[in-house]
Amino acid sequence: MEMKIKNSKRINLLNPSIIIPAVALIILLLIPKLISGYFLHTVILILMYATLGAAWNWLGGFAGQISLAHAVFFGLGSYVNACCQIWFGINPWVAMVISMIIVGVFSVLIGIPCFRLKGHYFAIATIALGEIIKTIFVNWPAAGGAIGLYIPIKDISLKNFQFYSKIPYYYIILMMYILSTIITIWIKNSRNGYYFRAIKEDPEASKALGIDLVKTKLLAMWLSGVMCAMVGSFYVNYVLYIDPEGSFLFMNSVKIALIAVMGGMGSVFGPIIGSIIIILLSEGSRIYLGGMGAGLDFVIYGLLIMIIAVYQPGGIVGAFNSYTKKRKKAKRQIVNQGIQNDSIA
Amino acid sequence: MSNIFLQILLGGVLTGFVYVLISLGLTLIFGVMDICNFAHGDFLTIAMYAAFCFSLWFGLDPIISLPIVTLLVGLFGAIVYWLLIRHVLNSSGMAQIFVTFGLMIFIRGMMQALFSANYRKITNPLLEGSFTFGSIALSKPQVVASIGAITATLIIYLFITKTRTGWALQAVSENRQAASLMGIPVQKMFILAWAIGAACVGIAGGLMAEYYYIYPEVGALFGSLSFITVALGGFGSIPGVFIAGLLIGITEVVGGFYLSPAYKYLLVYSLYFVVIVIRPQGILGKKA
Amino acid sequence: MTVLLELKDITKRFMGLVALDHINLTVNQHDIIGLIGPNGAGKTTLFSVISGYLKPEEGEIYYKGERITGKPTHEICHKGICRTFQIVKPFSEMNVLENVMVGAFHHTSSVKLAKEKAMSVLEFCGLTEKAELLGKELTIENKKRLEVARALATEPDLLLLDEVMAGLNPVEVHQAVDFIYKIHEKGYTLLVIEHVMEVIMPISDRVVVLDYGKKIADCDPEEAVKKPEVINAYFGSTEE
Numbered sequence: 062m063e064m065k066i067k068n069s070k071r072i073n074l075l076n077p078s079i080i081i082p083a084v085a086l087i088i089l090l091l092i093p094k095l096i097s098g099y100f101l102h103t104v105i106l107i108l109m110y111a112t113l114g115a116a117w118n119w120l121g122g123f124a125g126q127i128s129l130a131h132a133v134f135f136g137l138g139s140y141v142n143a144c145c146q147i148w149f150g151i152n153p154w155v156a157m158v159i160s161m162i163i164v165g166v167f168s169v170l171i172g173i174p175c176f177r178l179k180g181h182y183f184a185i186a187t188i189a190l191g192e193i194i195k196t197i198f199v200n201w202p203a204a205g206g207a208i209g210l211y212i213p214i215k216d217i218s219l220k221n222f223q224f225y226s227k228i229p230y231y232y233i234i235l236m237m238y239i240l241s242t243i244i245t246i247w248i249k250n251s252r253n254g255y256y257f258r259a260i261k262e263d264p265e266a267s268k269a270l271g272i273d274l275v276k277t278k279l280l281a282m283w284l285s286g287v288m289c290a291m292v293g294s295f296y297v298n299y300v301l302y303i304d305p306e307g308s309f310l311f312m313n314s315v316k317i318a319l320i321a322v323m324g325g326m327g328s329v330f331g332p333i334i335g336s337i338i339i340i341l342l343s344e345g346s347r348i349y350l351g352g353m354g355a356g357l358d359f360v361i362y363g364l365l366i367m368i369i370a371v372y373q374p375g376g377i378v379g380a381f382n383s384y385t386k387k388r389k390k391a392k393r394q395i396v397n398q399g400i401q402n403d404s405i406a
Numbered sequence: 407m408s409n410i411f412l413q414i415l416l417g418g419v420l421t422g423f424v425y426v427l428i429s430l431g432l433t434l435i436f437g438v439m440d441i442c443n444f445a446h447g448d449f450l451t452i453a454m455y456a457a458f459c460f461s462l463w464f465g466l467d468p469i470i471s472l473p474i475v476t477l478l479v480g481l482f483g484a485i486v487y488w489l490l491i492r493h494v495l496n497s498s499g500m501a502q503i504f505v506t507f508g509l510m511i512f513i514r515g516m517m518q519a520l521f522s523a524n525y526r527k528i529t530n531p532l533l534e535g536s537f538t539f540g541s542i543a544l545s546k547p548q549v550v551a552s553i554g555a556i557t558a559t560l561i562i563y564l565f566i567t568k569t570r571t572g573w574a575l576q577a578v579s580e581n582r583q584a585a586s587l588m589g590i591p592v593q594k595m596f597i598l599a600w601a602i603g604a605a606c607v608g609i610a611g612g613l614m615a616e617y618y619y620i621y622p623e624v625g626a627l628f629g630s631l632s633f634i635t636v637a638l639g640g641f642g643s644i645p646g647v648f649i650a651g652l653l654i655g656i657t658e659v660v661g662g663f664y665l666s667p668a669y670k671y672l673l674v675y676s677l678y679f680v681v682i683v684i685r686p687q688g689i690l691g692k693k694a
Numbered sequence: 695m696t697v698l699l700e701l702k703d704i705t706k707r708f709m710g711l712v713a714l715d716h717i718n719l720t721v722n723q724h725d726i727i728g729l730i731g732p733n734g735a736g737k738t739t740l741f742s743v744i745s746g747y748l749k750p751e752e753g754e755i756y757y758k759g760e761r762i763t764g765k766p767t768h769e770i771c772h773k774g775i776c777r778t779f780q781i782v783k784p785f786s787e788m789n790v791l792e793n794v795m796v797g798a799f800h801h802t803s804s805v806k807l808a809k810e811k812a813m814s815v816l817e818f819c820g821l822t823e824k825a826e827l828l829g830k831e832l833t834i835e836n837k838k839r840l841e842v843a844r845a846l847a848t849e850p851d852l853l854l855l856d857e858v859m860a861g862l863n864p865v866e867v868h869q870a871v872d873f874i875y876k877i878h879e880k881g882y883t884l885l886v887i888e889h890v891m892e893v894i895m896p897i898s899d900r901v902v903v904l905d906y907g908k909k910i911a912d913c914d915p916e917e918a919v920k921k922p923e924v925i926n927a928y929f930g931s932t933e934e
Contacts, residue, residue, distance in 0.1 A: 127503055174683040180499045181442035182641075185633045186682060189675040192630065196672040252803045259785055259796045262829075266783035269745065270848055271771035271800040311626075315511060322504065356518030356622070363512025370504035371493045 082330070089235055093228045101227045105299070107333075107340045108231075108238045109292055114320035114332030115241040116288035119248060121318065122326030124281040125261025126176070129314045130187035133194050134286040136308030137164050138293025140198065143210045143303055148203070153222035157294035161287045168286025172279045191309055198305040209304025212297065222298040230299050237295060238333070241288055245329050248284075257281055258327070312359075316343070319362060323369055325378025334377050413542045414663045415656065420544065420552040422655020427555035427610045428628055429635040429647045430562055431483075431603030437642030438579040438599040441491065441502050445510035447629015449604050451517055453479045453611020454620045458526055461615075467532040468615040469550070476608040483604020484597050491600065492593075510629070517622040526620040533616055547617035554613045558606060563644055565602075575599060579642065627671075634678045640691020649689055653677070696723045697759075698852055698883055699744070699775070704753035706736075706743055706907075713739045714750070715907040721852065726874070726884045728898035728915070730891075732927055735904040737887045738780055741854045744885075745777040746770040757852075771800065776845040777854035780887070782837045784829030791816065791825040793840055797847030812847055818880075819843040819873070835866045839873070846877070853877070855886045859893060867893060895919070903927065 092104055113135060120126050138160045145156035175186045199207045215221040224230060248254040256277050259267040264274055297303050320339050324331025339362075346358035373380050432446045453475055460471040468475070490509065494501050533550055536543040566572040577585040578595045586592045618624070635654055639646030654674050662670035681689070699721040706714040713736045721727055729737050742748040744755060746767035755763045757773055765773075776797075785793050794812035795805075802808055816822050819839050824832065832840060838858050845853055859870050871893055878884055878897075888894040894901070895915040903911035903918055905927035911918045918924055 125500070127500060174679070177686045178682060179686075181503060182637055182682070182686070184444075184503055185442075185637050186679070188630060189634060189678050193672055193675045193679075196668065200666075200668045250805055252799045252805065252808070255788075255792065255796050255799060255808075258788060258792075262785040262787060263783045265747070266779065266785070266844075267796070268747070268767035269771060269777050269779075270797045270844060271768050271776075272796075273766075273768045312511075315507075326500075356515045356520075356523075359511050359515025360519060361515075363508045363510070363515055366504055366508025366511065367490060368508075370497070370501045370508060371490065374497065374501045374504075 086239075093231055097227070101231060103340065103344055105227065105231055105234055106344070107336045108234045109296065110317065110320055110340055111333040111336035112234070112238045112241045112292050113289055113317045114324065114336055115238075115245055116285045116292075117317050117321045118245065118326060118328075118332060119257075119288075120281045120285040122321055122328070122331070123248065123254065123257035123261065124278055125257075126278060126281070127180070127184050127318070128187045128285075129184055129311070129318060130171075130190045131285070131289055131317045132309055132311065132313035133187075133191050134164050134168060134289035135293040135296070135313070135317075136198075136303070136305075137167065137194065138290030139297035139303045139308055140204060140210075140293075141290070142294040143212055143297050144204055146212055147210060152220065153294070153298050154220070157291060160294050161290045164290035164293075165283050165287045168282045169279050172282040173275070176275055176278045176282075187314075188311070191311055191314060195305050195309040198309070205304065207305065209302060209307075212301040214301070223301075230295075234292075234295055234299075237291060241332075242329060244284070244288070249329065253277065253280060261327075315362070319366055322374075323365060323376050325376030325381075326374075328376070328378035331376055331378045409541045413544075414660055416542065416544060417548075418656035418659035419652060420548045420655070421659055422652035423552035423555040423559075424548075424610055424614065425628075425631055425635050425655050426648050426651030427558055428607055429632040429639070429651055430559055430644065431606035432632050433636045433639070433642055433644060433647045434562070434566075434575075434606070435599050435603040436636065437644075438575055439491075439495070439582075439596055442506070442633070442636075442641070443603070444503065444506040444629070444633075445486075445513060446506075446603075446607065446632055447625035447627070448510050448513035448517075449479055449483065449607040449625070450611045450614075450628050451620075451622065451625035452482060452513065453608045454615045454618070454624060455517060455521060456608075457612045457615035458528065458620050461528050468528060468612050469532050472554075472609065472612040475612040476605050479608030479611065480601045480605030484601040486604070487597050487600035491596075495596075510625075514622055514625070521622065523622055527618075528615060531616050545617065547613075551610075551613040551616065554609060558609050559644075559648065562602065562606065566644065571598070631671075631674065634674060636688075638678055638681055638688055640688030643688070643690040646688060646690030697721070698723045698725075698757065699885075700756040701744070702754045702756070704740070704743060704750045704755065706739055706748060706750050712907050714743065716753070717904075717907075717909050719902060719909070719912070721883060721885060723851070724878075724881065724883055725899050726878050726886065726897055728894040728901045729885060729887045729904065730889070730894060730901060731904035731910075734906075735927075736907040737904055738856055739907075740904070741777050741856055741885075741887065744770075745775055745854060771848060771850070774849075774851035775854065776848050776850035776852075778838075778841040778845055778856050778858065780856040780860065782834075782841050784832065784837050784840050786830035787828060789826050789828050790821055790832070790836075790840055790843075793829055794843050794847045797844040800848040815843050815847045818876070819846070834861050835870075838862070838870070842873070842877070846882075850882070852883045852885065855884060857887050857889060859888060859890050871897060 093101060096104065113131060117128065117131050120128055141160035141163050142153065142156040145151040145159055146153055151159070171190060175183055178186055198204055204210065215223050217223055217225050248257070256272050259272060260274060260277060268274060316339060320335035321332055323338065324333070324335025342361060343358050346361065369376060375383065428450060432443055435441060435443050456475045456478055457468040457471055460466040460474065461468060486509065490505055494505050531547065533547040536545050537549055566575060574585070574590045575595055575598065577590055578592055582592055631654065635647060635650045638654065639650030657677055658670050658674050661673040665673070697720055701717055701719040704714055704717040705712070717740065729740065731737055739748065743750050746765055749764045754761060757775065762770055762773060785796065791812055794815050795808045798808040798811040798815070816825055819842065821836065821839055821843055824836055829840065842855065842858060859867050862870060867890060874884065874886070874897060886894065898915055900913065901911065901915045901918045902909060903924050910923040910927060911921050
């Protein structure tokens, strides 16, 4: 009895995992034609948080280090960008590169002591970090203090990173999101991706197989920090204002982690799925529930996190994967049964 | 000059005692079952709001309603274990972190939704003003709160080390399987740990309601501080928590006075970082 | 007869307990050495010290003449020593192929090459059909095999095998012994901790016996079983 082996070398263009993203990409490119104004702003937020979630994923979903400090990298990216522009008159794009470099170095410096910490110690350290950074900026008059910084309005141009309509901003963040997705796919199919996953599963066994834990974790941290800084730079040039409370908000770190976890830790499309749900939820509750909404969306976040933690730690993508696995298994059993029946007949 | 210093120092010590009490519950839960309760600070919030409600609805001063508040919060802790924690005992560390994390956000949101974000305070508390010893003035409610804290800490410590149930708790924290094989009802011990842990915070919250502002995020600050305290002292170590709590209270108040109030907590968090780099397991914690 | 691994006066203390007491050991290339002794004798501790998980308080370790005492584990793996664990540590959420690929990446950064190497290691270890199964879905026997396969993929010279036969039934033990012979034939040097006597004695060139952290014998198997110290360690005093 022979088993048919699929020729896996041939790329099937009708494969759903190629078709769906392709269609999604086309839709994403056409979005500004379809919606505008506040709704476009919401989509921009969604893409922003999806990118941040993807960055979180590299550290948390792949390498297994739960960070609640990602708002710090984001906020620092914003601040460095703004300060470069205001103090030195540096071009916003150059400032973006500078902020990515500085935050990259910062994330590595933070990682070195923090990675010696286990699980919850690490999470606590990231919380403490956020508080420290926030306090520093609140008490730093040159960086705007508690009031914050305004980016001066300049002539509209790509060079100045200032536009009249939201549409150019949209395409910029879309490119950043696509970049983060490409990086995620690249990580997944690279040696470091395997090493990240190994470290997450079992650090001790990983050591025995020659994996340098510190170096690998720092790489994840660095990538994560740099990406967040990029998005932070985008954000500050989009809204032209930052303040310490808003930028380093602990709840933002929570949102980012929640988006990655809910979508599915370690998955490529988890962050965008998680972001769509969370951002729609948070904007929705803000509009429709008014003042009380502020508390209520935390209630919902909290419930979601608890439910996911208890019932489906794999997030939505995880649920989808185990569903498809069960179907495949069932199909195989039917096929095998059929072969058995044939051989009896 | 030295009088002022003594006053500030004592103020820090008093603050520290309260931190010890709050963190006691956290380290107990962690010691027994290896779970870091990120919602710990929000149990404090619940305690304070409970005391507030009793004051508002029944005119009971927090000092009077303290036993009830403690009981309620302790019960809440047990319920949280039963409904939530029980299900993630065998899940990954990540799931455990997330579950208490979600609880924290849930409680915070709930309090805000129910009571609004406004700051509340008890009107006409029983304890007001200060005790004066020579030229040193110590706030009455703070003194009472610290006395309450020390007493509660001592009771808990004696309970853990001198009673059979306390030994059972210790056994479970050493080796869950062995304890269960020796006939110790592990589930009951877990419920007890959560109940006592929460009750500690309940006492602290009830006492603090006498003089502190009550708002939905109040737990955030003290929660963070309690994590720092426990991590500094070493997860699972009661003596460690005692030392760390005092250290943090003193650092906060002394540092805040001599440097700047804005940098109070900066110092505390930085202290955490410094210690954690030199000694990752905390002052009295067990090495991984 | 090149000396591969040399331990000089290795001493490891945990608080008051002396887990390893001035251990001297020489492992030559292509040896199979059985490391035996009653429970708690310090065998796994010795592995942990050699592979860098623990630092000895005293003594030195030399590998191919180079001092490796106190070096971190991943560096020791780079030098060519790879250990397995008594309680197996598969990467549960990764499948068998991916597990072995993690080991294979030790010498290449190309996914394609790592995959090829992993496939050939899987074939050598008889795990090809299981390639798609997740680590957590394997039987204990296959988990142990996976543990060894992963280690082999790092292309070590010296393999430290920690109780690979624990928990196996007699048939599986027989297969495990064949497997060990196969590995040895390929040219690897093996240091094997084992409790199953009928197994370790026939396959070892030499047997090193530990008791309470001390080395009480280092000779060939037939001699070792006759030594009174060894009998004493396992069965208590021969004198009533």
